[in-house]
Amino acid sequence: MKSYSVKELLSKQPVGDTVEVNGWVKTFRSNRFVALNDGSTINNLQCVVDFENLDDALLKQITTGAALKISGTLVESQGRGQSVEILASKIFVHGAADPETYPIQPKKHSLEFLREKAHLRVRTNTFSAVMRVRSAMAFAIHSYFQQNGFYYMHAPIITGSDAEGAGEMFRVSVLDAKNPPLDEKGEVDYGQDFFGKETNLTVSGQLEAETYAMGLGKVYTFGPTFRAENSNTSRHLAEFWMIEPEMAFYDLDANMDLAEDFIKWILKYVLDHCSEDLEFLEKRLLDEEKSKPQNERSDMALIEKLKFVVDNNFKRVSYTEAIDILKNSKPNKKKKFQFPIDEWGADLQSEHERFLVEKHFKCPVILFDYPANIKAFYMRLNEDGKTVRAMDVLFPGIGEIVGGSQREERLEVLQQKISELGIDEKELWWYLDLRRFGTAVHSGFGLGFERMVQFATGMGNIRDVIPYPRSPQNAEF
Numbered sequence: 001m002k003s004y005s006v007k008e009l010l011s012k013q014p015v016g017d018t019v020e021v022n023g024w025v026k027t028f029r030s031n032r033f034v035a036l037n038d039g040s041t042i043n044n045l046q047c048v049v050d051f052e053n054l055d056d057a058l059l060k061q062i063t064t065g066a067a068l069k070i071s072g073t074l075v076e077s078q079g080r081g082q083s084v085e086i087l088a089s090k091i092f093v094h095g096a097a098d099p100e101t102y103p104i105q106p107k108k109h110s111l112e113f114l115r116e117k118a119h120l121r122v123r124t125n126t127f128s129a130v131m132r133v134r135s136a137m138a139f140a141i142h143s144y145f146q147q148n149g150f151y152y153m154h155a156p157i158i159t160g161s162d163a164e165g166a167g168e169m170f171r172v173s174v175l176d177a178k179n180p181p182l183d184e185k186g187e188v189d190y191g192q193d194f195f196g197k198e199t200n201l202t203v204s205g206q207l208e209a210e211t212y213a214m215g216l217g218k219v220y221t222f223g224p225t226f227r228a229e230n231s232n233t234s235r236h237l238a239e240f241w242m243i244e245p246e247m248a249f250y251d252l253d254a255n256m257d258l259a260e261d262f263i264k265w266i267l268k269y270v271l272d273h274c275s276e277d278l279e280f281l282e283k284r285l286l287d288e289e290k291s292k293p294q295n296e297r298s299d300m301a302l303i304e305k306l307k308f309v310v311d312n313n314f315k316r317v318s319y320t321e322a323i324d325i326l327k328n329s330k331p332n333k334k335k336k337f338q339f340p341i342d343e344w345g346a347d348l349q350s351e352h353e354r355f356l357v358e359k360h361f362k363c364p365v366i367l368f369d370y371p372a373n374i375k376a377f378y379m380r381l382n383e384d385g386k387t388v389r390a391m392d393v394l395f396p397g398i399g400e401i402v403g404g405s406q407r408e409e410r411l412e413v414l415q416q417k418i419s420e421l422g423i424d425e426k427e428l429w430w431y432l433d434l435r436r437f438g439t440a441v442h443s444g445f446g447l448g449f450e451r452m453v454q455f456a457t458g459m460g461n462i463r464d465v466i467p468y469p470r471s472p473q474n475a476e477f
């Protein structure tokens with residue numbers, strides 16, 4: 001007897017065949033109808049249990065969450081809502097799920113509740129849909145780069161450098177925390193640590209990706225990154241996945257073109273390959289929005305919003321123009337921003353980014369040419385001496401989704417910057433070597449994978465688009 005996934009049975013419909021399928025019980029109605037799901041699709045397969053003498057002990061075990069193997073004949077369905085169903089002739093219980101204690105019951109659970117049951121939440125429709133979309137997006141990202149002449153580069157996860165210079169790193173150490181060795185100054189002596197120096201989990205693979213781009217031409221990283229920033233928001237994780245393409249001979253314009261094309265391609269892929277999950281997520285979102293006041297509801301349903309991004313040009317605006325718009329904006333004049341904008345040089349907060357995207361331009365925006373002193377040390381200084389060739393892609397509902405730049409390729413300018421910031425040149429000797437040997441214009445950016453999944457699935461909290469979110473005070477599982 002052939003074993004099929006639920007998805008195969010629903011799409012191939014081998015009516016008349018005797019088939020076998022495994023899965024978990026979603027619901028069991030009238031002691032007769034099992035809705036079975038195995039994760040292969042958002043849709044359940046109806047199995048009709050119609051035995052003459054259904055064993056009572058077996059019947060008791062068919063409850064929500066139980067794992068079953070069902071064999072029987074696939075027939076056209078009599079009921080509404082499904083095309084085929086199985087007339088079960090045999091049921092094997094892999095494992096029961098005690099209804100008294102199994103937490104995922106066939107009713108609406110809050111996302112907060114499910115976060116505490118993160119090991120079981122993937123059995124809900126919402127999380128299985130999100131995780132299938134996440135998987136498809138990861139595949140789409142690799143396909144995009146592989147088709148466009150990029151090489152996948154694995155940047156190290158343990159690193160001795162702070163790529164973003166923000167000092168928000170998780171230390172990696174094997175020293176005895178209670179009794180670490182000390183040097184003459186009484187400081188912890190990392191010379192005696194595993195690597196003979198202080199090391200951390202990486203915040204970004206960019207610096208190493210730059211070295212590879214200056215040999216392979218076009219590379220990308222796609223891996224976990226770690227930030228010990230104490231940001232308890234719906235857009236921050238302490239462990240998140242980042243995609244970082246880095247390209248030799250690309251200037252900022254080429255970098256922006258790539259970012260836009262890349263993002264559109266991922267969303268197009270999801271629209272083309274995840275339509276059933278998107279339809280489900282769209283319906284979920286509409287239900288959720290019903291409980292919100294009219295003015296907080298979004299103008300577009302999920303699928304329409306994704307299509308809008310795919311079909312329209314992103315608006316490119318310089319930081320200086322953006323500041324003018326913000327300075328003269330209604331919320332700024334009415335003192336509605338938590339951080340008022342009164343002069344050039346202010347760092348943009350997510351409230352400003354969202355105003356520009358959601359209220360002013362009403363489309364994705366790429367801001368470029370930021371003030372040097374609010375951006376990282378490696379960005380290329382413009383002729384004006386005060387702005388750098390930075391770019392951020394801002395998305396509705398999300399804010400910053402991509403951060404990137406053209407890199408400073410001039411040795412002296414970079415050395416000057418490093419010394420101004422008080423960074424020891426010795427720590428970046430290898431990075432500076434790139435500027436000594438065959439330096440060239442180059443650029444890259446980082447896309448926050450979870451923020452992208454958030455946008456594609458419409459999930460409001462970043463903790464609901466990664467299997468096991470890591471955030472301050474939370475590393476369960």
Ligand code: 4AD
Binds near residue numbers: 204227236237240451
């Ligand atoms: O803007 P960021 O900090 O840029 C970099 O790390 C550069 N080295 C990238 C590069 O040029 N190669 O981070 C890039 C993106 C952000 O735009 C955001 O989408 C995401 O990473 N991100 C986070 N996502 C989740 N949780 C956090 N704590 C994040 N911090 C950044």
Ligand code: MG
Binds near residue numbers: 392400402403
């Ligand atoms: Mg950034």
